[in-house]
Amino acid sequence: MNHFIWYPGHELLLKDIVRAENCYLYDSTGRRYVDLESGVWCTSTGHGNPRILRVIAEQAAQISHTGFGYSSPVVEDTALEMLSLLGLEGGKCVFLCSGSEAVEYGVRVAQSIADRPLFMTMTDSYFGAYGSASLRREDEWFCFDWAECAACSLTGECDERCAHWRAIPFEEIGGFLFEPGSSSGLVRFPPERLIRSIVRTVRKSKGLLLVNEVTTGVGRTGAWFGYQHYGISPDIVAIGKGIGNGYPVSVSALSRVVVERLGSREIKYAQSHQNDPLGAAVAREVVRVIREEKLIERAVELGRVLGTGLEEIRVRTGLIKDVRARGLMVGLELVDDAEHSFTIRTHRELIRRGFVVGRRPGVNVLRLDPSLTVERGDIEAFLVALEDVLREQETK
Ligand SMILES: Cc1ncc(COP(=O)(O)O)c(C=O)c1O
Numbered sequence: 001m002n003h004f005i006w007y008p009g010h011e012l013l014l015k016d017i018v019r020a021e022n023c024y025l026y027d028s029t030g031r032r033y034v035d036l037e038s039g040v041w042c043t044s045t046g047h048g049n050p051r052i053l054r055v056i057a058e059q060a061a062q063i064s065h066t067g068f069g070y071s072s073p074v075v076e077d078t079a080l081e082m083l084s085l086l087g088l089e090g091g092k093c094v095f096l097c098s099g100s101e102a103v104e105y106g107v108r109v110a111q112s113i114a115d116r117p118l119f120m121t122m123t124d125s126y127f128g129a130y131g132s133a134s135l136r137r138e139d140e141w142f143c144f145d146w147a148e149c150a151a152c153s154l155t156g157e158c159d160e161r162c163a164h165w166r167a168i169p170f171e172e173i174g175g176f177l178f179e180p181g182s183s184s185g186l187v188r189f190p191p192e193r194l195i196r197s198i199v200r201t202v203r204k205s206k207g208l209l210l211v212n213e214v215t216t217g218v219g220r221t222g223a224w225f226g227y228q229h230y231g232i233s234p235d236i237v238a239i240g241k242g243i244g245n246g247y248p249v250s251v252s253a254l255s256r257v258v259v260e261r262l263g264s265r266e267i268k269y270a271q272s273h274q275n276d277p278l279g280a281a282v283a284r285e286v287v288r289v290i291r292e293e294k295l296i297e298r299a300v301e302l303g304r305v306l307g308t309g310l311e312e313i314r315v316r317t318g319l320i321k322d323v324r325a326r327g328l329m330v331g332l333e334l335v336d337d338a339e340h341s342f343t344i345r346t347h348r349e350l351i352r353r354g355f356v357v358g359r360r361p362g363v364n365v366l367r368l369d370p371s372l373t374v375e376r377g378d379i380e381a382f383l384v385a386l387e388d389v390l391r392e393q394e395t396k
Contacts, residue, residue: 009361013351020047023374025356033351034378036370037358044218044242045289046373052245055285056278064278071275078280081287082251085224086237090256095249095275095283099214099240100128102250105269106236107133107177109254110208111140113261114174118142120202124188125179127212133177142169149194158197170201175208178234180226182215185360187324187331187367195230208258209233214240214250215329219290219372222300222327229326245286249279295372302379303327306368309383319390321364330368334390340364345393353389355382 006012016027023046025033038044045052063072079093096102104127110119111132119133123143127133132140148164158165176198181189199209211234216226220242227234235258240250254262273279290296307325310332314320319342322333336342340363347359347366358367370379 011348011359013348014356022046022048023371023378031354033354033356034382035356036368036374036378036382037356038242038369038371039246040241041215041220041358041369042241042244043246043371044220045245045286045293045295046371047246049245049289049373051289052247052282052285055281056247059278059281062277065273065276072277072280074277074284075275075280078284081284082239082253085287086253087233088237088253088255090259091254092259093251093253095251095279096271097248097250097273097279098128099212099238099250100130100134101271102214102238102240102252103127103133103177103212104131105252105267106210106238106254107131108269109252109258109262109267110175110177110210110236112265112267113258114208115206116172116174118169118172119175119177120144120168120173120198121177122146122179122183122190124183124186125177125212126182126184127177127179128214142173144168144198146190146194149191152191152193157200158194165197168198170205173202173205173207175210176202177210177212178227178232179212180216180230181221181326181329185358185367186363186365187329189229189324189326192230196232199230199232208235210236210238212238214238215369218242218286219296219299220327220329220369222296222303224296226326243283243286244279245282247279247282248273249276249283251283290372293373299327299372302370302374302376303330305376306330306379306383309379310386313383313387313390317387317390317394319394328368328370328372328374332366332368334364334366336364342393345396346389349389349393350385353385355385 017025018028019026023035025035082093083089083091094105120142123145154161160166211227213225217239235255237253310323314323319335321335324331334343343364350357
């Protein structure tokens, strides 16, 4: 394992995974692990989902990739399905490969039509590996720190009563890029009151609402999209990860209003894998599987089992500081020291016992984002193991 470059800060703990099926990973000796992270939160309908595999084989045998001068009906068909799912009928989609690309595309569109130069986002949001939203130059981005908003005692809309609110330069802001929940791996959900107030104020001056659904989309939070928990209607939506179930496809969807404001203006963005029929076919089938197999309802139900179980362990052990959960997106903040040694030991021991969970380097947070197809029995077995591991590691 010396000849490829791994993610910075992340421990490569299992080097011998040779096969995967639904929520299970198998090493070359046949040992099974329960994947409660679904890769990097991608395998929404389970590793090797038979319906997705079939579509990949069939579409690849027909046509997987197109050129600058020709396309295939599956791309238009998937675009229509995505727009209908998002309530953005009359808009347009572009299919790309990664979440970073989908966010960047949406930001470039918004920047090209916005009336004001500055865009707003939250300090703890993550948008991808490159691009304007990731770099966040001060002349392009105003970043709002909402850390104190969660405990705010004011009622009604956010307004001038609040010093944090007064510091937002709304008169310069042309758009708001909202990430409804992942927060750089910490899993934090900004308060509905704050988000609705920001959206209303930005909209008053014809500002745009962009939503990054790369992590929170396609059922992860117990709704099709994370923004639906906030009662807001975006102009631009970036979707990635779960929409490909592990295949690299992403979507940037634009509303009819955005398309009209764009008019004949061209978006200066082109890459080789753009609107590939294979990616579009996968995205369409993922949506169909989730809808037909009622996986969102399943995410709500199993999210309740997981969230309640974790909360009970928190109360019983006193070793968990906070359980942050929405659907099957869960962050578990442990009680730990500045070195995070308890979190690191707990993470390693859970994996040793056969439960793959996520750990973001440098913080006390473990992360669970299982496939929507996860079995209840695996969640229950994990809860038993977690309590045991927490108690065991506390004494070390
Ligand atoms: C919230 C969020 N947005 C965007 C991205 C970028 O997606 P990708 O890694 O597919 O480029 C990520 C990746 O983890 C993410 O968590």
